[in-house]
Amino acid sequence: MVSLAGKRIVLGVSGGIAAYKAAALTSKLTQAGAQVNVILTHNALQFVQPLTFQALSHQPVHTDTFTEPDAHVISHIELADKADLVLVAPATAxxxxxxxxxIxxxxxxxxxxxxxxxxxVAPAMNVNMYDHPAVQANMEKLAEYGYRFVEPGVGLLACGWIGKGRLAEPEEIVEAVRAFFAQQEKGNVRPLDLHGKRVLVTAGPxxxxxxxxxxxxxxxxxKMGYAIAEAARDRGAEVVLVSGPTALKKPDGVRFVAVESVQEMFDAVMEHLPKSDIVVKSAAVSDYRPKTVHAHKMKKGDGPLVLELDKAPDILKTIGERKTTQFVVGFAAETQDLIKHAxxxxxxxxLDMIVANNVLAEGAGMGSDTNVVTLLTRAGEQVDLEKLSKREVADKLFDAVLLKLSERPLSELS
Structure with a gap:
């Protein structure tokens, strides 16, 4: 876990009911070691008071451009110059x-x-406001400027509507901040080139x-599917992660759908498919399932047991049949004749693209933190990637997807 010790974060709080969550966010960032300099807008002052944030951050709170406590500096310029990150939470329309x-x-x-x-930026507003074309266009413009987003949650809003627009929880925002600094330390902060895209990912067994x-x-x-979901999130996409049972922590900033059986995964994927722009099916789904599910524990007998299996729904094939404009990426985990089968x-x-890997290869097995894959497109292009971390593979995958969406060859993949 990356440390926030010594990081200087300017926290801008604008005037929505979610401003009360900014107090908890200030506390958590401060406890993590960051120096938090809070700026409250005049509208935010209708919901929260400066003293609260001063007590939690142990720093002066700024509310007015023309209030200059130190004559040697211009406050908003000093804050702008010295910040390691400017975080706006909540960010109203x-x-x-x-x-x-x-402005x-x-x-x-x-x-x-x-x-x-x-x-x-962590948006928070009524669902209809969030969906308004003007707000969406403004967020698109900010993404082009390089601003990063912490996606709002879906649920009951203060206004009584149910939908997308709830400020992400303080813990989720802190994790997004940590993830950003972790990427920055590794020198792999990616552009927000997936902003405005809806990415559907399946993961796990x-x-x-x-x-x-x-x-x-x-x-x-x-691990591979979760890395893909996190990479898409960090590049600005709105992500739905449909996951079978794993021991992994649920990624922050994505819509997480937990499933167990192939039928449950099939239903969840088909529900979200129509609204998706990119689908990455990395889950290892059962090809067969028991014909009969016993209501009680089967007792051990003296002889062998014969288990009759039926073919399970083919999620990837159904996606391929139902897709309209979606770019669909599949996975092929093989032990022989890799390219032929892929x-x-x-x-x-x-499919539009497939990620093929020989699970018997060193560094490419299920459960490992690395992978060795080959990317193949429907047009017959093929790129072999060296052994990389699964997160690096995920970013290379989206680099390749974006190349194909722009109709450029995979040979440009760096």
Whole structure:
């Protein structure tokens, strides 16, 4: 876990009901070792008080561009210059509009316009406001500027509506901040080139019940799929992760759908498929399932046991049949004739791209932290990647997907 010790974070709080969560966020960032300099907009002052944030951050709180406690500096310029990150949480539709259009009429917006530091935005508003074309266009513009987003949650909003627009929980925002600094330290902060895209990812194994205590499954850990979901999130996409049972921590900032059986995964994928732009099916799904699921534990007999299996729904094939404009990526985990089987799968399942790996190769097995893969496209292009971390593979995959979406050859993959 990357440390926030010594990081200087300017936290801008705008005027929405979610401003109360910014107090907990200030506390958690401060406890993590960051120096948090809070700027409250005039509208935020209708919901929260400066003293709260001063007590939690142990720093002066700024509310007015023209209040200059230190005559030796201009406050908004000093904050802008020295920040390691400017974080706006909550970010209302109003403040997002100002940010996108260069309006600087208060302490927060002047600081944002003056800073060359990275900016992270955590929107919070009514679902209809969030979906409004003007707000979406403003967020697109901010993404083009290089601003990063912490996606809002879905649920009951203060206004009574149910939908997307809830401020991400303080813990999720802190994790997003940690993830950003971790990428920055590794020198692999990616552009927000997936902003505006909806990415559907499947991960992990499925379990097919035999009886209440036994099931059929496989060795998939979910690490590759989770890395793909996190990479898409960090590049600005709105991510739905449909995951079978794993021991992994649920990634922050994605919509997480937990499933167990192949039927449950099939239903979840088909529900989200129509609204997806990119589908990456990395889950290792059962090909067969028990024909009969026993209501009680089967007792051990003296002789051998014959278990009759039925073919399970083919999720990837169905995606290929139902897709319209979606770019679909499949996975082929093989132990022999890797390229032959992968090419066949691309054709049989109507895929745009496939990620093929020999699970017997060193550093490429299920459960490992690395992978060795070959990317193949429907057009017959092929790129072999060296052994990389699964997160690096995920980013290379999205580099390749974006190349194909722009109709450029995979030979340009760096």
């Amino acid at each position: 109003n403040i997002i509009g100002k940010m996108a259009n260069g 600087a009429d208060d302490m927060l917006t002047t600081t944002l316009l003056a800073t060359k530091s990275p900016v992270m 499925t379990r097919e019940k035999i009886d209440p205590v036994r099931y059929i499954t496989n060795h998939a850990s979910g 090419k066949s799968k691309v054709e049989r399942k109507n």
